[in-house]
Amino acid sequence: MPxxxxxxDTSTLPAAELDAVITGxxxxxxxxxxxxxxxxxxxxxxxxxxxxxxxxxxxxxELVRTPDGYAAGAxxxxxxxxxxxxxxxxxxxxxxxxxxxxALANFSPNSISRYVKSEWFRIPVxxxxxxxxxxxxxxLCTDEYVLTFTHPVFCRPDGPVVGxxxxxxxxxxxxxxxxxxxxxxxxxxxxxxxxxxxxxxxAPDIAAGDLAAAEDGCSVYPVGRKFRIWTGATAL
Numbered sequence: 001m002p003x004x005x006x007x008x009d010t011s012t013l014p015a016a017e018l019d020a021v022i023t024g025x026x027x028x029x030x031x032x033x034x035x036x037x038x039x040x041x042x043x044x045x046x047x048x049x050x051x052x053x054x055x056x057x058x059x060x061x062e063l064v065r066t067p068d069g070y071a072a073g074a075x076x077x078x079x080x081x082x083x084x085x086x087x088x089x090x091x092x093x094x095x096x097x098x099x100x101x102x103a104l105a106n107f108s109p110n111s112i113s114r115y116v117k118s119e120w121f122r123i124p125v126x127x128x129x130x131x132x133x134x135x136x137x138x139x140l141c142t143d144e145y146v147l148t149f150t151h152p153v154f155c156r157p158d159g160p161v162v163g164x165x166x167x168x169x170x171x172x173x174x175x176x177x178x179x180x181x182x183x184x185x186x187x188x189x190x191x192x193x194x195x196x197x198x199x200x201x202x203a204p205d206i207a208a209g210d211l212a213a214a215e216d217g218c219s220v221y222p223v224g225r226k227f228r229i230w231t232g233a234t235a236l
Contacts, residue, residue, distance in 0.1 A: 011189075014181030015221035015229050018191065021177060022224030025070060025149055025167060026130060032059055032165050033151040036076060040162060041155040047082055049089050056091040056165075057098070063167060065096055070169045070177070072146065073101065076153070077115060078163040079125055088115060094168070102140065120148040125161045128152050132226050135171050135199050135208045145171035145208045147199065171208045175200045182229070188215070190233035194226050203233060211236040 039055050040047060056076045063071040075092025083089050092101040115121045120133040134147040150166035182189040182202040190201035190212055198210045206212055214220065215232035223229055 011185040011219065011221070011231055014184045015223070018178050018181050018229065019221070019223045021070065021174075022227060025169065026132075026151075026224055028063075029149055029151040029165055029167060030130065033153045035059075036165055037153045037155050037162070040082070040153070047078075049083065049091075052076060052078065052083075052089055052091045057093065060093045061098060064093070064098070070167075070173055072144075072168045072170045072173065074165070074167040075101070076163055076165050077121055079161055081160070082162045090115070092166075120150045120166060121164055124150045124152040124164045128154075128161055130225065132193070132224075134193070135197065137209075138168065147171065147174070171199060175208075185229065186231050188232045188234075190230050191223060192228055192230060192233070194228075196236075198233070199227065201233060203235070206233060206235045 036055065043051060060074045063069060063074045073092060073094035075090065077092065078089040080086050080088060090102055093099060094101050120131065123129075123131040123133075130149070130151045132147055132149045135145045138144060138146040138148070147169045148166055149169065150164045152161040153163045153165055154160075155162050178191060178200045179202065182191065182200060186202065188201070188203040188206075190203060190206055191199045192212060193199060196212055198206045198208060198212045200208065201212070212230070212233040213236055214230045215234055218230050218232035220231075221229040
């Protein structure tokens with residue numbers, strides 16, 4: 001169904017507030033990716049797992065322990081070549097206890113095969129652009145519906161993607177922050193991804209992960225790089 005560009009009304013403020021949350025996540029990742037690339041370049045090719053952990057863990061700790069923050073987990077995944085041919089490395093921690101996710105994979109020379117096909121890793125590496133995956137059920141880390149925001153890391157502007165930094169945001173946490181604003185917009189206001197899959201909805205019959213369609217004549221608000229708010233949505 002056709003979408004109508006939103007005009008200023010009482011929906012504008014809550015939509016802008018949600019856009020600020022998502023944009024804040026995206027901007028933080030972009031800055032982190034730049035900082036990580038600069039730090040890795042300074043190691044002059046002598047990148048080790050220990051060095052990566054020391055570089056990444058303090059940032060993850062800050063992200064997951066920020067009061068009222070949105071990160072459930074975060075980290076870095078090296079592309080093949082950074083630590084050696086055909087070898088990857090994952091430096092990813094989950095929750096305030098900083099549980100090291102899938103650390104055993106780092107002892108396998110074929111560990112990269114566990115991730116290369118994952119959308120959250122593959123697309124930033126292939127395109128050199130930021131990406132967001134989901135909502136999907138994250139069986140590796142949270143066992144919840146999550147959005148995984150990822151950003152490619154470069155050691156030099158014209159160089160290859162040496163890895164990605166990323167952040168997991170649970171739909172449950174985002175719902176707590178977004179639902180009041182969506183309800184102010186309307187009783188069927190829905191935050192959707194680029195495929196029209198619902199992330200958070202004020203409509204009781206639309207759950208996270210459901211496909212939805214914009215109602216005729218509803219207004220649309222862009223949220224971050226990839227998302228939209230439909231002021232009215234219908235479950236498919």
